[in-house]
Amino acid sequence: MKYSVYKQDHYTVFQLEEELLNSVVAPDLKSEIVILANEGVNNLIFDLSEVKYIDSAGLSAILTVDRLMKIDGSFVLTGIEQPAVKKLFEISRLDSVLAMAPSVQEAIEFVFKKAQQRKLEDKGDEAD
Numbered sequence: 001m002k003y004s005v006y007k008q009d010h011y012t013v014f015q016l017e018e019e020l021l022n023s024v025v026a027p028d029l030k031s032e033i034v035i036l037a038n039e040g041v042n043n044l045i046f047d048l049s050e051v052k053y054i055d056s057a058g059l060s061a062i063l064t065v066d067r068l069m070k071i072d073g074s075f076v077l078t079g080i081e082q083p084a085v086k087k088l089f090e091i092s093r094l095d096s097v098l099a100m101a102p103s104v105q106e107a108i109e110f111v112f113k114k115a116q117q118r119k120l121e122d123k124g125d126e127a128d
Helices: 026-038 056-069 083-091 104-127
Strands: 003-007 012-016 043-047 074-078
Touching: 003 026, 012 026, 026 056, 043 056, 043 104, 056 074, 074 104
Parallel strands: 012 043, 043 074
Antiparallel strands: 003 012
């Protein structure tokens, strides 16, 4: 599996450099994300701009990553540009469940906004 990881202080961008996110790639993807989570990454931006096809195993991997990252942080999909990939998310209605942003920059803004919301919620919990 080919990919790039760009780590920043408050987020990490994981760019999958494969055309297919399928049953061959999905297990390796899950393993790499678990490693990142164990390293302390909790705000992940997952760039799918090079992906042209996703099968059910790929969707399962994305949902697993979403659950893992949302424990202590945020998970945002970006780069969903290919018509087949867009249609899959629409048909499965995952476009209404998963956080998605049109660009990496907008995904970064989303991560910072969610972090601010968590801080406000934590302060509210402390006041109770």
